[in-house]
Amino acid sequence: MSMDRENANGRIPTGSQDEAEQWFARLLDRNCPAEERAAFERWRNADPAHAAAYRELEQLWKRSEAAVKDPAVMAAAWRALRTEPDTRAPRRWLLPAMAAGLAILIAVIALPRWLAAPAAVxxxxxxTTAGQQRTVQLEDGSSILLDTDTQITVSYSSSTRRVDLLHGQAQFSVHGNHAWPFVVHAGSGTVTAVGTQFQVRLNDGSTDVALLQGKLAIATRAPDGAMQSASLIGGQGLAFDEDGRITPVYPLDLQQAQGWTQGKLFVHDWRLSRLVLEMNRYSHTKLSIGDPSLQNIHVSGIFRTNDQQTFLQLLQQGWAIRAKRVSETQVVLLR
Incomplete structure (x- = not known):
């Protein structure tokens, strides 16, 4: 009897399963050429064990579809299947790598712990409070710099390093470990890293992601369950909204992106209303614009986030603005 035929007890030989995974990985590629698809049909029809192995894989994939609702899992899958190959190596080396990534993904999806309610971790x-910054050193060697008025939770399991950004913004310096993804949950999506430095900020209705070094995979989920994904390389940024819509990737102003980590705002032609909102994040004394005609004044400069008094002096010296204190915690800007 052929080694590739189903065993008497109905179990599919390991060799056929491995080959089925390789073919499944090839056929996931929308650009898979017609000759490869024809070769697959010949392989599947050559032995009942081949057909059974592939059918089992297809059924597993369909059953898992309902389970794959966590953007972190989708990001991991997307990253595994789209890792850039070494162009110097022959193409045949790509297929086992894709099959291995697919096999890992399917194994994760199929495990009962993913289909059942997850164990508590x-x-x-x-x-941090207003005006405070704090660096958190994690047990794996990673670190997180929390900006003013920021809240996170950190939970590590054997499969994932997870951070939930609940409010504010943070910079993540991630210690690389390909077998232990670092996943930040924020707003309607996730940001998945291996060894990178990046920032995530929650705004009203949107989430900003800025990648300083390395690579990132971003996955979002809309209220109706629709998924979107994107990737970043160093020096790029993007944003996504509450409905999971991802903006086009844009180049970062690295000086501006890293300014807050040094206690500074590098401001280039900002509207005064935007600058006031940003400065208010760092102080218990809040500024407000009392004259609507000041809203569209454009401001440039470098301002220290922890020095509101100097900021007000600079505004009054450089622009037709008067600062009036109306209480211990409120200053109104007038013309």
Missing amino acids: ASTAYA
């Missing part, structure tokens, strides 16, 4: 909360 202890989490640790960290937070």
Whole structure:
């Protein structure tokens, strides 16, 4: 009897399963050429064990579809199947790599712990108040810099390093470990890293992602369950909204992106209303614009986030603005 035929007990030989995974990985590629698809049909028709192995894989994939609703899992799958190959190596080396990534993904999806309610994982909360910044050193060698008025929770399991950004913004310096993804959950999506430095910020209705070094995979989920994904390389950024819509990738102003980590705002032609909102994040004393005609004044300069008094002096010296204190915690800007 052929080694590739189904065993008497109905079990499919390992060799046929491995070949089925390789073919499945090839056929996921929309650009898979017609000759490869024809070769697949010849392989599947050559032995009942081949057909059974492929049919089992297809059924597993369909059953898992309902389970794959976590953007972190989608990001991991997207990253595994789209890792850039070494162009110097022959193409035949790509197929086992794709098959291995697919096999890992399917194994993760198929495990009962993913289909059932996940076991509780202890989490640790960290937070900063207005005007405070804090660096958190994690047990794996990674670190997180929390900006003003920021809140996160950190929970590590055997499969994932997870951070939930609940409010504010943070910079993540991730210690690389391909077998242990670092996943930041924020807004309607996830940001998945291996060894990178990046920032995530929650705004009203949107989430900003800025990648300083390395690579990132971003996955979002709309209220109706529709998924979107994107990737970044160093020096790029993007944003996504509450409905999971991802903006086009744009180049970062690295000086501006990293300014807050140095306690500074590098401002290039900002509207005064935007600058006031940003400065208010760093102080218990809030500024407001009392004259509507000031809203569209454009401001450029470098301002220290922890020095509101100097900021007000600079505004009054450089523009037709008067600062009037109306209470211990409120200053109104007038013309």
